[in-house]
Amino acid sequence: MMIKLQDVHLHFGAHHALRGINLDVKQGEVISILGPSGSGKSTLLRCLNLLERPTKGKIYIDGDNILGSHFDVTRLRRHVGMIFQGFNLFPHLTVLNNITLAPQNVRGLQVEDAEERAHALLKKVGLYNQAHKHPNQLSGGQKQRVAIARALAMEPNILLLDEPTSALDPEMVKEVMCVIQTLQEDNITMLAVSHEMSFAKNIAQRLLFMDEGQIIEDTTPNAFFNNPQTTRAKAFLDQINY
């Protein structure tokens, strides 16, 4: 078992954002998390690299209790990459340095090694000749592809995608989705919160449907879209006009 959540709760003050999440994820699984806004999808994702800290429950990743009081958070984050809706590239650094910063400082790679790897990753995401630009010189789709390269440079076992295409113009969604699709080959465990149904339909093997802080359906994309079990999921699918 790669990721294991046991009765995870999270309160933001009076707001009870996660209400008893239980989840097992195997290495290499690609999971799409759907649900209405405010259902706790992003919060759940952000608990997995401890950008949010659950108020109750247990999370094990590779057997480590990541909520333990002596657990080193940076050790966890070395292996868990994250892609954000707003890209969050570092605007004062070039594309190349955005990618090499963490490998050099966290993994201790030499400059040449980090740069060689960065160039290879830029090639992979189709941005080979953009290495010396600054983020503000790129389009939204290009920024998100750089962000993916930046996360991959840490060679993560787990990749968390928090609405990776929501801030993009429609014509740029495809280029980013294509890049994400290629990651399947790398046996990276992926969990994605996305309103982009093509991820759920074409890439994900498993689908979690969340509502009011709980996972109410845990199934395959096929089963979910063709035969949703809960009325809440049916209403959701009607609303997105699938």
Place this chain on the structure above:
Amino acid sequence: MLTKNEIFHILSGLSNNVLVTVVAVCLGTLLGATICMLRLSRIAPLAALARVYVSIFRGIPLLIQLVFVYNGAKPALGLDLSPLEASLLVFSMNSAAYVSEIFRAGITSIDKGQWEAADSLALTRFQKMRYIIVPQAIQKVSPALVNELINLFKESALVSVITLNDIMRQAQNTVSQNYKYFEVYGLVALTFYICVLTLTQIARLLEQALNKSHGVNDD
């Protein structure tokens, strides 16, 4: 009109204004950065200490601080400060208070996403500050820092009160002999104005160069 000697006598005081400003900016920036780090530290007593420091130096008029330290150091601490020493000390400490707040504003203004991206890449708190937050903060606050420099320069005329021979005190000496109030104080005013305009211009060029080299600061 003023004689050449009178003009020279008055302007020679300017070196002390420049000295006080330059030293206060340098020490103030170093001390201010330190106070800012204390203020943002997770250790509550250190943060409180920094808050008290800033509150004191921003809450008391600079003129009062100068007079109090210059005259009070001897009876209180047995410390015999020269006018220059007292000026450098007070201006540096005062500047540190303002600079620390400028830095703090810069650091807290950095978008939450930058912190989270740095966190998600497993950077330590120190690495996050050094490589991500502080470089962006400095770029953001550089106009405010230049403003602080200009303010310090203008306020440096206060040191005349504790008998440091700056441009203002030289002017007062001169006017007490020739009674040419308009010409003497006019010269002082004009000198300050030209210096401030020059500084403003340099600052603008510097800022443009900085923006060019780093790309516009948005994402």
